[in-house]
Amino acid sequence: MGADNLILLEVLEWFDETGQELLHRLPERGSGEIKFGAQLTVRESQAAVMYYKGRAGDAFGPGRHTLKTGNIPIITKLLSSPWGMTSPLRAEVYFVNLKVFPNLKWGTRDPVAFRDSELGFVRLRAHGMFNIRVIQPVLFINTLAGTMGKYSTEQIEEYLGRVIVSRLNDYLGETLDTLFSLPAQFDEMAEDLKKRLVRDFVRFGLALDDLHINSITPPEEVQAAIDDRSRLGLIKDMDKFVRMKAGMAMEKAAAANSEAGGAAIGMGLGLMMPGLFAGMQTQAQTAPEQVPCSDCGNRIPASARFCPLCGQQQIVLMQCASCGNNLTPDAKFCSRCGQPADRKPAPVICTACNQENLPGAKFCGGCGLKLC
The missing domain is CATH 3.30.479.30 (Band 7 domain)
Structure with a gap:
């Protein structure tokens, strides 16, 4: 006779000491015989589910419940005599924790x-x-x-x-x-x-x-790029900002040189400041324009022939009719989709009015219907 056959449940209740258990079964190992008239206590934050013959039977809410034949299908000792006074009909109770x-x-x-x-x-x-x-x-x-x-x-x-x-x-x-x-x-x-x-x-x-x-x-x-953009958003006039930072740096340098006996150096820096400002302003105004790469979106100079990140050709000489990839002048096939370079894009025919539309059109030019 197994150890679980000796389990005779008379008082059924459960406390979650860890605060992390969603479910707890009685008995914890195997199933057991639940005595007729056993007391089942369910807390406000719990629900109890009785399993009998392997299936969920009665469910019990908060309160104390007396388990009788009328509310759970329990076989008594008198009916278990053919099995050596041990009931072959096993049951178990699952306590479910309903708290958050x-x-x-x-x-x-x-x-x-x-x-x-x-x-x-x-x-x-x-x-x-x-x-x-x-x-x-x-x-x-x-x-x-x-x-x-x-x-x-x-x-x-x-x-x-x-x-x-x-x-x-x-x-x-x-x-x-x-x-x-x-x-x-x-x-x-x-x-x-x-x-x-x-x-x-x-x-x-x-x-x-x-x-x-x-x-x-x-x-x-x-993240560094996002931080840089946030800082730039706070600066309304980049030219004035560059002038201010350069002036502050030169002022500190001149003061340090003057204290060290280099007054002439400080005066020389002062004479150089107007020219330096003019150079900075010219540099700021002539900064190369940047545009997004047509393939990966990386910001690159507008005059760039290729994207330094993905290698996509930027100067459009000819494009693939199938996928729109930029092609070199002597290309016979597209390097992205493999279609012939001289393939003509197919026109889009409207299913409603049979109007022929340009390739890539989203709406019909004849009737205005949205094209698939």
Whole structure:
């Protein structure tokens, strides 16, 4: 006779000492015989589910319950005599913790790729917190806990965190345009992301009680570019700013030289300042214009023939009719899609009026219908 056959449950109650258990089963190992008239005590923050013959039977809310034949299907000792006074019909009680489990962590294990409209491809890391609670005890037991005697937040935190990151990837790709506008959108993003995750949690009998985004951080070099842009936004007149910084530096140099007996050097620097200012102004005014690369979006000089980041040819001599890639003069095939370079773009025919439209047209010039 196994050890679990000797279990005779008379008082059933459970206290969560760790604060992290979502579920606890009695008996903890195997199943047991629940004595007729046993006392079941369920706290306000709990629900109890009775399993009999391997199926969920009665569920009990807060209060003290006397287990009798009328409210649970228990076979008595008189009916168990053919099996040596040991009942072959086993039962177990699952206590489910209905409280909110806060401060669970989620985050990206590996950076996720994101195409920024101004910075090109960047890799992001994101971290945050979320709160969960059980809203469907039987569904939670059947889909996640199964026959486990205990189930804690540690066993589900990592999986739910991956689900959150997966939905975040989709959200960023569909809604976010550039990282420069990101810091002001954390609350709005968290609320929209929470709505997307409702169905993912409900199918396990869980509710996503709250979700927070603590940080979304790009690589250090991209962060430096964002900081530089923020500083430039505070400077209204770059020319005046350069003059001011140069004047302050020269003033300090002249003062230091004067204290060391080099008054002549200080006077010489003073005479050079007007010419230096004029040079700085000319340099600022003649700074090369920058444009985004047609392929990766990296900012490059307008006169550049090739992008230093991706190598894309910038001077348009001819373009592929299939994908729009810039081609060299003697190219016979496109280096991107492999189509013949002399292939003519096919016109777009409107299905409503049979009007022939230019390649790439989105609306018909004859009837105004949107072209697929």
